[in-house]
Amino acid sequence: MEAFTEKFGIGQPVRRKEDQRLLIGGGVYTDDINIEGQVHLAFLRAPYAHARINHIDTTAAAQAPGVLAVFTGRDLEKDGVGRVESNINLKQLDGTPIFKTQRLALPTDKVRFAGEPVAMVVAETAFQAADAVELIIFDADQLPAVVTARAAGAQGAAVLHDELPDNCALHWQNDTPDAYDAVAAKAHKIVSIALTNNRVVPVPMEPKCCIAEMNPGTGRLTIYAPFQGGRRVQGAVADLLFDGERDKVRHVSDNTGGGFGTRSKIYPEIIAVCYAAKSLGRTVKWLGDRSETFVSDLHGRDQVNSAQLAFDADGKILGYRLETLVNIGAWVTENGARLAIDGGGRIVGGAYDIPVLYYSCRNMMTNTVSTDTYRGAGRPEANYIVERLMEKAAHELGIDPQELRRRNFIKTFPYTTQMGMKVDCGDFAACMDMALANSDWAGFGPRAARSQAGGKLRGIGLASFLEGAGGRPEETMRVQIQEDGSVNIICGTFSHGQGHGTVYSQIVSEKMGVPFTAIDLIQGDTDTAPAGASGTYGSRSSQMGGVAIIRACDIIIEKGKVIASHLLQADTAEVTFEAGTFSARGGSVTMAEVAKAAHDTRRLPDGLQPGLDETYHYTRDGGRDDQSFPNGCHICEVEVDPETGAVEMLAYSAADDCGTVLNPLIVHGQVHGGVAQGIGQALCEHTVYDEETGQLLTGSFMDYGMPRAHHLSHMAAEFNPIPSTNNELGVKGAGEAGCCGAPPAFVNAVLDALSSLGVKHLDMPLTPNNIWRAIHQAKAEGETH
Amino acid sequence: MYEFNYHRPKTLDEASRTTKEAEDGQVLAGGMTMIPSMKLRLASPSDLVDLADIDGLKGITIGPDTVTIGAMTRHHDVHTSPDVQKAIPALAALAGGIGDPSVRHRGTIGGSVANSDPAADYPAAVLGLDATVETNTRKIAADDFFTGLFETALESGEIITAVHFKIPDAAAYMKFPQPASGFAMVGAFVAKFGGEFRLAVTGAKDCVFRMTEMEQALAANFSADAVAEITIAEDDLLADIHCGADYRAHLVTVMAKRAVALAAG
Numbered sequence A: 001m002e003a004f005t006e007k008f009g010i011g012q013p014v015r016r017k018e019d020q021r022l023l024i025g026g027g028v029y030t031d032d033i034n035i036e037g038q039v040h041l042a043f044l045r046a047p048y049a050h051a052r053i054n055h056i057d058t059t060a061a062a063q064a065p066g067v068l069a070v071f072t073g074r075d076l077e078k079d080g081v082g083r084v085e086s087n088i089n090l091k092q093l094d095g096t097p098i099f100k101t102q103r104l105a106l107p108t109d110k111v112r113f114a115g116e117p118v119a120m121v122v123a124e125t126a127f128q129a130a131d132a133v134e135l136i137i138f139d140a141d142q143l144p145a146v147v148t149a150r151a152a153g154a155q156g157a158a159v160l161h162d163e164l165p166d167n168c169a170l171h172w173q174n175d176t177p178d179a180y181d182a183v184a185a186k187a188h189k190i191v192s193i194a195l196t197n198n199r200v201v202p203v204p205m206e207p208k209c210c211i212a213e214m215n216p217g218t219g220r221l222t223i224y225a226p227f228q229g230g231r232r233v234q235g236a237v238a239d240l241l242f243d244g245e246r247d248k249v250r251h252v253s254d255n256t257g258g259g260f261g262t263r264s265k266i267y268p269e270i271i272a273v274c275y276a277a278k279s280l281g282r283t284v285k286w287l288g289d290r291s292e293t294f295v296s297d298l299h300g301r302d303q304v305n306s307a308q309l310a311f312d313a314d315g316k317i318l319g320y321r322l323e324t325l326v327n328i329g330a331w332v333t334e335n336g337a338r339l340a341i342d343g344g345g346r347i348v349g350g351a352y353d354i355p356v357l358y359y360s361c362r363n364m365m366t367n368t369v370s371t372d373t374y375r376g377a378g379r380p381e382a383n384y385i386v387e388r389l390m391e392k393a394a395h396e397l398g399i400d401p402q403e404l405r406r407r408n409f410i411k412t413f414p415y416t417t418q419m420g421m422k423v424d425c426g427d428f429a430a431c432m433d434m435a436l437a438n439s440d441w442a443g444f445g446p447r448a449a450r451s452q453a454g455g456k457l458r459g460i461g462l463a464s465f466l467e468g469a470g471g472r473p474e475e476t477m478r479v480q481i482q483e484d485g486s487v488n489i490i491c492g493t494f495s496h497g498q499g500h501g502t503v504y505s506q507i508v509s510e511k512m513g514v515p516f517t518a519i520d521l522i523q524g525d526t527d528t529a530p531a532g533a534s535g536t537y538g539s540r541s542s543q544m545g546g547v548a549i550i551r552a553c554d555i556i557i558e559k560g561k562v563i564a565s566h567l568l569q570a571d572t573a574e575v576t577f578e579a580g581t582f583s584a585r586g587g588s589v590t591m592a593e594v595a596k597a598a599h600d601t602r603r604l605p606d607g608l609q610p611g612l613d614e615t616y617h618y619t620r621d622g623g624r625d626d627q628s629f630p631n632g633c634h635i636c637e638v639e640v641d642p643e644t645g646a647v648e649m650l651a652y653s654a655a656d657d658c659g660t661v662l663n664p665l666i667v668h669g670q671v672h673g674g675v676a677q678g679i680g681q682a683l684c685e686h687t688v689y690d691e692e693t694g695q696l697l698t699g700s701f702m703d704y705g706m707p708r709a710h711h712l713s714h715m716a717a718e719f720n721p722i723p724s725t726n727n728e729l730g731v732k733g734a735g736e737a738g739c740c741g742a743p744p745a746f747v748n749a750v751l752d753a754l755s756s757l758g759v760k761h762l763d764m765p766l767t768p769n770n771i772w773r774a775i776h777q778a779k780a781e782g783e784t785h
Numbered sequence B: 001m002y003e004f005n006y007h008r009p010k011t012l013d014e015a016s017r018t019t020k021e022a023e024d025g026q027v028l029a030g031g032m033t034m035i036p037s038m039k040l041r042l043a044s045p046s047d048l049v050d051l052a053d054i055d056g057l058k059g060i061t062i063g064p065d066t067v068t069i070g071a072m073t074r075h076h077d078v079h080t081s082p083d084v085q086k087a088i089p090a091l092a093a094l095a096g097g098i099g100d101p102s103v104r105h106r107g108t109i110g111g112s113v114a115n116s117d118p119a120a121d122y123p124a125a126v127l128g129l130d131a132t133v134e135t136n137t138r139k140i141a142a143d144d145f146f147t148g149l150f151e152t153a154l155e156s157g158e159i160i161t162a163v164h165f166k167i168p169d170a171a172a173y174m175k176f177p178q179p180a181s182g183f184a185m186v187g188a189f190v191a192k193f194g195g196e197f198r199l200a201v202t203g204a205k206d207c208v209f210r211m212t213e214m215e216q217a218l219a220a221n222f223s224a225d226a227v228a229e230i231t232i233a234e235d236d237l238l239a240d241i242h243c244g245a246d247y248r249a250h251l252v253t254v255m256a257k258r259a260v261a262l263a264a265g
């Protein structure tokens, strides 16, 4: 028994059991599914960023070959389709609630971003549907468009929603600025920075798509679509189309090709496809192409920050002032307007002790697709600001950057942040020391000299960060031991790359001594997901789902003891359980034997229900505030070609504290993936809308710079695990840390490389064009001085 | 994609005739440009004439003074050909820097040259190596071939059969990739033929062009220094979100200088 727990238990580098199937093309993604009798849908998307709709003439399209129906927002309105409203409940300082939009899947009054769906055609074939879309006459009066948060707040800016003349959906403040102003007035030094956090497109490999299968017999709708947990889409579609009757809606996804936050949201396209299926009583398939996915998937980041740190004479932080403008796009979505507040705000001061905080956040509406959760969801932005600021402060204060960080790290735990979060544990200096050693920071000098000899500038940069993970404090898991001793873990969390099948199996294997290979994960179906299950987002699945599994296992073991006592003719209290075996009075039975007996009513003790099948709804004791706080220190080394502005990443060392490491192979993968996404944002990813027309200029891989393997160096990831005290597994969440650490570490490294040229400021992405311009400008300034 | 007729002729004549007679006929080579444009509904040929089954369009022949590459030869085959690597290493290296492995296994030299994408790599080699583009009807000198943005001297139904490259004494290609697409933001190809030089630049204007001032300077002094101070006017250079005209102008000089340094090695 012990043998397999040793190899497959918690903490072992078990290879992912998912991989073989996925690597040989055995995954089933939405477009792999074709249902007898299905028909196809295509959308007409707004050609303008901002326009008042006069009339949508569908006559010609309706008569085109193969067309079954053409729908516009008017049809949805007529049929009483519900409108999507955000459930954000944040308020302005004076108590006024956030402005919310009521979004119909296809708008009837105005279009508010280029690419917004405005009509749809259902036809026998996908080509017929696409052809008919071109016959729709979209008559609208173009309005001026506004695409940046700053421009949206300017006098005379185009107004997105008539009820919101200043385009500011929510001006949230934690407090008045008085307390900060008071400490600033007696500060030894105030260091300020202005930053842009560039907008990124999440780009999951699988484009947005959906099949809605209507069973006219039962009146039940089954949705096949990539999603990070079907309960949400089930609930939304039920609310909007089925008077809230959840039983009428089922969501299924076998495999989802990438989530990153953008696949956890309710999209108007999904509602529209479901509506079409329901109206026609048919199975309707829609496969969005990459261009549609670019213009209509929710984007990430897009902030403008102005920040200040006030220091005393010892370099100790007295207060932090942060003013942020967030570009939340055309609609107030599920999380967009709270990302910088509930998302990033929870760790707004990063790894540092911030005695006084003034934080103001204006959420601005623009003629762009909305921004919402994207890997890290507010935390990368928050850490980026404070790490850029600390680096700058060190130079202005004349204190070594590492020393300045050490002086200000949070050192006593639990630590309650200015936003009320209770950081339970961590050792930020230890993480930094680990990263410094792994990166051979001390040996940087000779390496820089070698680069210089080759005409290149070498730089090294560091970033400490604090993350907050596992927001929603409840999750349900069902663990079922079958008659043959094999185990099913039945859940509503959803593995779309995380390797839950492997990690959950490790937990069960360790806990119950069941062979790893005998454990299966059943997920991706709202019909099997237990009640109260939620989904996978915010680095929560191990810490919420994992704990729920442990608790369900505990109940099974207790029941197993009762059965074992019966089999061993002992008292239940005498039975012990270890490594898969129940023992008492010198005898023993295995879990498999107990499972067999559990399914045989003749061998059960009186009064016991057959089966070993338990569902546990876990609610974290401390609720939302007692989440976990992953943290770490990342160091990046780069080389810049000063003649062209090209940056090459040379080395990367990550020291992460993500609590107990359940599977180091998988967590390394999470760190690598997160770092790659962070480097992507810092190096090349950039979403550009034309400021005049509002058109997306980076709507394909030809213009949107995805990071590629050759952009990245080797990434060394090490762990400094300090188990979380807020869950019994001790895990902290590992999915989003990489993209918190990478952008500031990378940018700080490039700034270090360019310091000899007098470059003092850079904004992401650090494309050759931007770097060359910064060098050019520094030279010009150097000459005039 | 719209509906279209697909043809797979066995002979050049048939291919040319089918293309010409169709309402809007286009030939198909590797499809790496054609198919994505059709999928985006940017190109909508009524008829697509696939060159895949026509004999004699594929392969590499090395002559005493020339390297001849059949129009349907894939970038991968040029890149990995020991003969090309020996005769014109710069050409093999250029082919190896196009796109990614799957693009290089499908894309062809004929398709790339016919397309005259302003940011494509091959046109720089064709112009820099004073190549001759052979079609089913004639031979066209490189200097006359590229006429503008996605424009060439090819006439309707005219099909490239091969490209003949002159073997230089020395040559090199330097490419600065556009960060998103990997195409050339600026690429410079330099070649030395006895006392004469050719220096072709791609990525910077509507189509590939020669930097004659640099060529003359190199004739006097074959070194990077000779071109290091020669700049190009920004006025008719491309400018986009990845690269302003001023930065492009700067890159033209830097890439030319580096290509020369490599060729002079």
Ligand SMILES: Cc1cc2nc3c(=O)[nH]c(=O)nc-3n(C[C@H](O)[C@H](O)[C@H](O)COP(=O)(O)OP(=O)(O)OC[C@H]3O[C@@H](n4cnc5c(N)ncnc54)[C@H](O)[C@@H]3O)c2cc1C
Binding pocket: B026, B027, B028, B029, B030, B031, B032, B033, B034, B035, B051, B071, B072, B097, B098, B099, B100, B103, B106, B107, B108, B109, B110, B111, B112, B114, B115, B117, B119, B120, B121, B122, B154, B158, B159, B160, B161, B181, B182, B183, B184
């Ligand atoms: C992801 C990606 C990255 C790329 N990166 C680069 C890069 O870095 N550098 C670069 O240079 N290119 C790049 N390309 C383009 C690639 O090199 C293509 O192969 C090339 O542009 C077209 O060649 P093809 O054989 O695929 O032609 P096709 O797409 O089949 O045809 C292209 C055009 O040429 C015409 N045509 C084709 N063959 C002939 C012929 N024999 N005679 C007359 N007309 C003909 C066709 O009618 C069509 O109009 C990239 C492409 C992709 C998809």
